[in-house]
Amino acid sequence: MLRLDGVSRLFGGLPALDRVCFDVARGRVTALIGPNGAGKSTLINCITGVDTPTGGTVTFQERDITGLAAHRVSRLGIARTFQNLRLFPRLSVLDNVLCGLSGEGGRSMVMAMLRLPYLRHRERLLKLRALEALDRFGLADKASWPASILAYGDKKRVELARATVGRPDLLLLDEPVAGLNSDETAAVGEQLRRLRAGGHTILLVEHDMELVMDIADQVVVLDSGRCIAVGSPDEVRRNPVVLEAYLGQMEATA
Numbered sequence: 001m002l003r004l005d006g007v008s009r010l011f012g013g014l015p016a017l018d019r020v021c022f023d024v025a026r027g028r029v030t031a032l033i034g035p036n037g038a039g040k041s042t043l044i045n046c047i048t049g050v051d052t053p054t055g056g057t058v059t060f061q062e063r064d065i066t067g068l069a070a071h072r073v074s075r076l077g078i079a080r081t082f083q084n085l086r087l088f089p090r091l092s093v094l095d096n097v098l099c100g101l102s103g104e105g106g107r108s109m110v111m112a113m114l115r116l117p118y119l120r121h122r123e124r125l126l127k128l129r130a131l132e133a134l135d136r137f138g139l140a141d142k143a144s145w146p147a148s149i150l151a152y153g154d155k156k157r158v159e160l161a162r163a164t165v166g167r168p169d170l171l172l173l174d175e176p177v178a179g180l181n182s183d184e185t186a187a188v189g190e191q192l193r194r195l196r197a198g199g200h201t202i203l204l205v206e207h208d209m210e211l212v213m214d215i216a217d218q219v220v221v222l223d224s225g226r227c228i229a230v231g232s233p234d235e236v237r238r239n240p241v242v243l244e245a246y247l248g249q250m251e252a253t254a
């Protein structure tokens, strides 16, 4: 579904990504792991049009999307969550989730002012879908709350509800359990398993190895911008090059 072919990104002449190649298969969970500074977020940004690769190509459903603007990438069916939460704090939880359907409103300013019955009906349907998404993440009872007053774990789940409400073809999750306690991590893990069972294609960036090894079909390992391993969780776990990369980081921070 998604193919990265020789994707590079230089910052001031230094490679944050160095000719990265791998495929994300439809209906599977691909996890992207690697030590801090390996280039994971840069890669997600290059896929979603937040950043532009300096080399290589990104192909999504047979279409070259290299360098396409973020709003156009999102219209093609790629949704994401962010490592640092990006909710609108003053909007209600429901309105935050509705933002994930903004491409489906299908109304012009004139149509909105006319308040046509068709539009009112459409708005009701979109609200219903947003409520269903909140319900899937156990948040329907907080739909009218301002997003700012939610606990951190709930905010993470609102991001997931917003990213999934439009049923994107590809879901990119940037550290969905970072900062969560063990109960919250288990709950999000369960929700990710359900998304996977529902046929979602997911590219998951995550440092929580237990979660990655449990949920991923394929693991891609980045180190210093290079892809050093691609394989099943078991293959990657036993790969000496991967162990070396993580050991090297532990020694550097010891």
Ligand SMILES: Nc1ncnc2c1ncn2[C@@H]1O[C@H](COP(=O)(O)OP(=O)(O)OP(=O)(O)O)[C@@H](O)[C@H]1O
Pocket: 011, 015, 016, 034, 035, 036, 037, 038, 039, 040, 041, 042, 043
């Ligand atoms: N805008 C930028 N300007 C210059 N260097 C950058 C920029 N963004 C990222 N980098 C550098 O690119 C490299 C990869 O960073 P990136 O944030 O993609 O790593 P990461 O694997 O996501 O790390 P972490 O796990 O800590 O989030 C790092 O050396 C970082 O300093």
